[in-house]
Amino acid sequence: MVSKKSDETYCxxxxxxxxxxxxxxxxxPSLLGKILVVKQPSGDVLRYKITETEAYRGHxxxxxxxxxxxxRRTEVMFRRGGYVYVYFVYGMYWMLNVVTGxxxxxxxxxxxxxxxxxxxxxxxxxxxxxxxxxxxxxxSSKRIWIEDNGYKASFxxxxxxxxxxxxxxxxxxxxxFILTA
DNA sequence: TCATTGATTTCA
DNA sequence: GAAATCAATGAT
Numbered sequence: 001m002v003s004k005k006s007d008e009t010y011c012x013x014x015x016x017x018x019x020x021x022x023x024x025x026x027x028x029p030s031l032l033g034k035i036l037v038v039k040q041p042s043g044d045v046l047r048y049k050i051t052e053t054e055a056y057r058g059h060x061x062x063x064x065x066x067x068x069x070x071x072r073r074t075e076v077m078f079r080r081g082g083y084v085y086v087y088f089v090y091g092m093y094w095m096l097n098v099v100t101g102x103x104x105x106x107x108x109x110x111x112x113x114x115x116x117x118x119x120x121x122x123x124x125x126x127x128x129x130x131x132x133x134x135x136x137x138x139x140s141s142k143r144i145w146i147e148d149n150g151y152k153a154s155f156x157x158x159x160x161x162x163x164x165x166x167x168x169x170x171x172x173x174x175x176x177f178i179l180t181a
Numbered sequence: 182t183c184a185t186t187g188a189t190t191t192c193a
Numbered sequence: 194g195a196a197a198t199c200a201a202t203g204a205t
Binding site for chain 1: 186187190
C-alpha cells in the first residue's frame with residue numbers, strides 16, 4: 001500500500017476516459033451516486049454525491065446546444081468524453097455539464113443536483129464553479145473530478161426541465177435521471 | 182407567479 | 194448594432 005499523500009486523490013477511484021466515452025444515455029444515469037470532487041482556491045476539497053442528471057444527446061436532440069452546429073460555446077462538446085462543459089444562463093447561473101461519447105459526437109450530461117443542494121444553479125454556486133472550468137479535463141484536472149465509490153444507485157426518470165422550445169419528440173424524452181436511494 | 186440578470190444567438 | 198432568447202432561483 002502506498003501511504004504517500006499529496007493533493008492527488010487516493011480515496012475512491014477517479015473515473016477515467018473509458019467511462020465518459022460511453023453513450024450519454026449510459027453515462028448520465030451512471031453518474032448518480034458518484035462523488036463530485038471540487039478543490040477550492042482555499043485548498044479545501046468539497047465532495048458531494050450526485051443526485052440528479054440530464055442527458056443531452058447529439059446533433060439530433062433539438063434540446064442540445066450543439067444541435068445547431070459547433071460554436072465557440074459548444075466546441076467542447078465535440079471532444080471525447082471527460083471534459084467539462086460550463087455555460088451561463090439567465091444572467092445569474094452557471095450550469096455544469098460532463099461531455100460524453102466519442103470525439104465528434106456532441107453529447108453532455110447536465111449535473112442538476114448534488115446531495116444537499118438540489119438545482120443546477122445552486123450546486124455551481126456552492127462549489128465555486130464558473131466559466132474558468134470550461135474545458136477542464138475530468139481525467140487529469142487538479143481541481144475537479146468525479147470518483148466512483150462503488151455505490152449502486154437506483155433511480156427514476158422523467159422528462160427534462162426547461163426545454164419546451166425543443167418540440168417533439170424531445171420534450172417528452174425521459175432523459176432526466178433522479179437518484180432514489 | 183414574477184423579477185432578476187447577462188452571455189449567446191438571431192435578425193437586420 | 195439591436196433585440197430576443199435562455200438546461201434557473203428565490204422572493205412575493
